[in-house]
Amino acid sequence: MTEGSIMSVRGLKKWFPVRKGIARLLSRRQEYVRAVDGISFDVKKEEVFGLVGESGCGKTTTGRLITRLIEPTDGKVYFESQDLLSLKKAELKKIRRKVQMIFQDPYEYLSPRMTIFDIINEPLVVHKITKSKVEEEKLVAEALESVNLDPNEKMYKRPHELSGGERQRVAIARSLILRPTFVVADEPVSMLDVSVRSGILNLMLDLKENYNLTYIFVTHDISVSRYMCDRMAVMYLGQIVEEGPTEDIINKSLHPYTQALIAVVPTIDTTEKRYIKAIKGQVPNPINPPPGCRFHPRCPNTMEICRKEEPKFIEVKSGHYAACHQYK
């Protein structure tokens, strides 16, 4: 593992087999959706590392692979120097106290039949942390306060009695009650109203400071990613195309896809000349990605080599990597 890193990912792959109909059974070749196709990155202790890309780029699947919610097809994930993927059930359970996940949809994620107390208490029960109801109530109350919810008001309510923002705070409280060191947040604010988002984002930043957390922040919204993240990796069709410090990626982006992603973000700044920029084409089918560089059919700067050879992921400037034939 690299110095100063809390997590290292090497050559991570997830290929989902495509289910076949009767006609396809006759053909021999099994096809795969190459959701994550060989990615490598390090996450430094106490940083916020962003995974940014369109829907279908593999960022959510990456989050799930890292937390072992799904098993990878290939590759390695090291957490605090342990090989996460080779851990047996009992050891994995211990790791689950340290690695937690926050999901996107606060309306689906919380069980409607449980009270807020039950929801936040559940991890304590599963890991047999507490010995009495009094202790449970104390820890749950503290968890609620840490996300700025009043335990006296909310403790015994049910999810449907809370707003979207409040539900997401409950989800965060639940994921933090075991005092993890590492949290994967998958689009934690995408389903919330814009005016509620800033509260949740600021809460996450405060909690990071208070509890020395490391985050992987998965989102398609590059503006949110800029606000939250110290470093970012931009994903396209299962691969990382660019990685580096946030301000470098935003202001001095190297990869044409990153540049397109930034150009297409609508802004409130009406002093800038207003014309809508769009990138042509659709994301290709991940079952049959284009040969050579996967982005070449949509790239404005395609060269001959781009059609034939996959570009290598190289360090173009200090700490700033890109996979593009423009850079050697």
Added chain:
Amino acid sequence: MAVLEVKNLEAFFFTGMGVVEAVSGVSFKIDKEEALGLAGESGCGKSTTAMAIMKLIPPPGKIVNGEIIFEGEDLVKKSELEMRNVRGKKISIVFQGFSNALNPVLKLGDQIVEAILNHEKMSKDEALERARNILDQVGIEPSRINSYPHEFSGGMKQRVMIALALVCDPTLVIADEPTTALDVISQGQVLKLIKDLQGKLGLSLLLITHDLSVIAEMCDSLAIMYAGKIVEYADVTSLFGSPLHPYSEALINAFPPLKGPKLRLKSIPGSPPILINPPPGCRFHPRCPNTMEICRKEGPRLVEVRNGHYVACHLRG
């Protein structure tokens, strides 16, 4: 003459728990080829306003007051039968939940033809030809009329929805959160498409969204709604350049900027009020940093502060 003029629209929901005053006295107008944005958080009444214009508010909701003047005629007074001639033909709507709007067991071509033949008399072949044309206009291969909805991506389905909205040459298109469920690249494509078509076909557009940056890119003017009322109304440059209402300011500051200094985002404490028996006074006052005594007692009126720039606020109005 304005294409659409909404005057003092009130639409309430008569529920078992009380009367929800979802839209409480909303007025605005849209001229020919103008794009107006209606912005606000969930529950502010913007979608209900759109449904009111189409007279599609589901029970227990109904329009209780006001006028909706479209091309000189008051839609509030029209019967359901008369509205059938308006919906889809003169005013059409593009919804948010695109995946639910298309019938999964019918081919695309059949669904578009159905929409056409509902309003216009022509042969099935002629309708299919029109369907191919409209798909081409929205950037989809015309041969896809034989595809089924599940074969399309989210962005493509949304373009199909736009095609369906345009197929009978409407004067006004209402788009309710048309890109909210799409990622940023698909969003860029769909917005560009709407903008191009608006110019080419001379459409008026009512764009409803909570995303102010989309309105900044797409619209000429903007009305910000809060708790069933319009709190500020102006052309886009004036409103974003110098917002007057504290809620407008807070909403604008809630967006993390992509460029420029990275300051801590401010959030608006509290949440929008429940609209059953709303309290007297300004509906925003419990969350406002500048509340005065009068704000608790009297609701502010929407007044013109500068040329064409209206605000409803005791402090700024």
